[in-house]
Amino acid sequence: MACLTGCAGREEQAKDPGPELISADMLAQDVRDALQKEWSSYNRLSAEEKMLSSHFPGVCYERFSDWAACEEFLGMSVPNPLEEAVWLDHGTYAGMPEGFTDADHVRASFCGTREGDVEWISIQSGYRDGEIRVVLDTMLYGTPAEEHSPDRGWSVEHERLSYLANADDDPVQITENSGEQYVSCTAYLVQGHALYRIHVIGEPNLQDGVQDTLETVLSEFENL
Numbered sequence: 001m002a003c004l005t006g007c008a009g010r011e012e013q014a015k016d017p018g019p020e021l022i023s024a025d026m027l028a029q030d031v032r033d034a035l036q037k038e039w040s041s042y043n044r045l046s047a048e049e050k051m052l053s054s055h056f057p058g059v060c061y062e063r064f065s066d067w068a069a070c071e072e073f074l075g076m077s078v079p080n081p082l083e084e085a086v087w088l089d090h091g092t093y094a095g096m097p098e099g100f101t102d103a104d105h106v107r108a109s110f111c112g113t114r115e116g117d118v119e120w121i122s123i124q125s126g127y128r129d130g131e132i133r134v135v136l137d138t139m140l141y142g143t144p145a146e147e148h149s150p151d152r153g154w155s156v157e158h159e160r161l162s163y164l165a166n167a168d169d170d171p172v173q174i175t176e177n178s179g180e181q182y183v184s185c186t187a188y189l190v191q192g193h194a195l196y197r198i199h200v201i202g203e204p205n206l207q208d209g210v211q212d213t214l215e216t217v218l219s220e221f222e223n224l
Contacts, residue, residue, distance in 0.1 A: 018164050019195040022140050024117055028075025032116040034060045039114045058119075059111045063093075063104040070106045070123055078123060078194060081220040082136055088127040095126035095133030095201065111156075118142045120156045129213045132206060137197040163188050163195055172218065183207045185214040191224045 035058065042050070042057040050057075064070040067083040082088060092103035110121040120141050127134040139156055166173050173188040184201040198217055202210040 018160065018167065019139070019141055019190050020193045022076070022118070022121075022142050022193050024142070026076050027118060028073065030073050031075065031110065031112075031118060034062065034110075035112040035114075035116050035118070056111075058113060059109065062108045064106040064108070065104060066090075067106055067123075067125060070108050073108070074121070078138055078140070079191065079224050080125065080136065080138065081224060082127055082134070082217065083125070085127075085217075085220055087216070088129055088134065091126040091128045091133070093124045093126045093135070095128065095135045095199075097128065112142075119144050122156050129216075130209075132200060132202040132209055132213050134213065134217060135199040135201070137199070139195045139197070140193050141195075159188070159197060160195055163190065174214070178204065178207075180204070183210050185210055187214060187218060189218075189221060191221065196221070 038058060038060045042055075045053065062070075062073060064073065067078075067080050071078055089098075090105050091097055092100050093105060093107040094100075094103065096103065098105070106123065106125045108121060108123045110118055112118040120139065123138040123140075125136050125138075127136070137159075139159055141160060144157075163173065171189060175186050177184045177186070181204065182201055183204055183206065184199060186200070187196075187198045189196050189198075198214065200210050200214045200217065202213075
């Protein structure tokens with residue numbers, strides 16, 4: 001696990017046990033309505049259609065023009081200091097320039113049961129620091145259903161388990177990666193109910209810029 005300049009001071013912080021669980025009464029009726037609509041659509045499928053479908057039942061997707069609209073839909077505050085950071089431009093939820101393939105700035109996905117209990121929420125928003133992309137994935141966790149497909153939301157749960165497995169090393173976990181066409185840095189940190197994954201990506205010649213951008217992004221989270 002690689003740690004960039006400036007992590008040393010953070011190592012002295014108290015270890016975080018992981019994101020706090022959200023409860024059903026924290027979420028708006030809009031969330032439960034979306035789940036009911038999703039399960040109603042699934043129930044109308046024939047047995048053959050259910051077998052052939054690649055969509056996991058109980059998983060919903062919503063898109064928003066800004067973070068505040070997403071919070072209003074969810075019915076709860078989810079802190080995101082990047083939304084008001086004046087040094088960042090807003091992009092699509094994948095960090096591409098605004099207007100790219102008509103993608104919105106914020107995308108939320110969430111998974112729940114027929115009874116309206118939410119297992120997890122993932123909110124993705126994208127930003128630009130010049131040619132460098134910044135993608136924020138904010139994950140919230142409820143109580144998992146006792147019986148569901150092990151593949152449903154596996155990647156979201158994997159992020160939580162990965163964070164918990166490495167939390168003793170540093171409450172802010174940072175890794176670096178690179179390929180022929182990119183360099184990237186990814187940081188994980190927990191604040192309250194949210195597990196934040198911050199992914200910063202640039203072209204190979206922008207490695208120093210990617211690292212500097214991540215450090216500046218992390219400084220935005222220090223005052224949450």
